[in-house]
Amino acid sequence: MPRDTLDVLSDETLLVLYANGDPAAARLLTARLAPRVLGYATRLLADRAEAEDITQEAMLRLWKIAPQWRNGEAQISTWLYRVVTNLCTDSRRARGKRPVVSLDDAPEVAGGTGSAVSSLMQADRMTALHAALGQLPDRQRQAVVLRHIEGLANPEIAQIMDLGIEAVESLTARGKRALAAILAGRKADLGYDDDADESEAVG
């Protein structure tokens, strides 16, 4: 089937096409889903190499389940988030330690929006954010990432985490408070004093 035609199809339809032998469907599904899966796994683990392994494993499970996939039961993205959540939880339990965040692990900040110094500062802040996320309890971190970085609605998060909506709201609120407290201690390191100086100078 031509790629232009495939572009407008839902993930679920593409998975059916994949199961029926369409060679282009897997490429399109990978292009759509792999960045989201990798982003989520990277933010949960703060370990790029391990996040890549988990992304491959999650996608592998998708290819395996394709022939049995039943449309209408769940969205593929929701199913994948759930798989990644479980894989990351298992991985962290196996490691038995908190993630170590380096600049290499942090997602790259898009360039062209400011000076080199400003870009470096943004990169430092993203690294600090990932490090702070790594200090949260697993369930709080998952809820905060799904709600505020992946941009999912609470009912979908509840489905992914197998919780009620109220529990999700509670986890997200507690997670955000803990995150703010962790990052508050690094305000000066991350150039917030400089930002304040610049604001005063402009004002």
Add this chain to the structure above:
Amino acid sequence: MNDDMDLDDWLAKAAATPVVPSAVLTARILADADALQPNRPAQVAQVRPRRGVMAWLVDLVEGLGGGRAVAGLSLAGVAGVFLGVADPSALNSLAGLIAADLTVVEQMDLLPATDILWTEN
């Protein structure tokens, strides 16, 4: 970092920052997809090694130059057997037919002076 505005700003920036899979990871994922895909279109048939008498015959035909060359050799062989076994009179008549078409060659006295060698003086 005491108010939620800063944290929301950080989270929004993280959300807007895509995490791009490397080409290697994408290749790994697609290799899995390819290996696990059911109902794949037929692949080009692989050449399997031939064994046994038929394999020997096929190799022989290919070694001799293919089917047409073997057909030509077979025809030549049959013709050879015919020439060896057939009644010679048939061959004579065949030769006669060929000779009839030839032009008559004039007899020439290639050594006219040799007569003197035989003449007694």
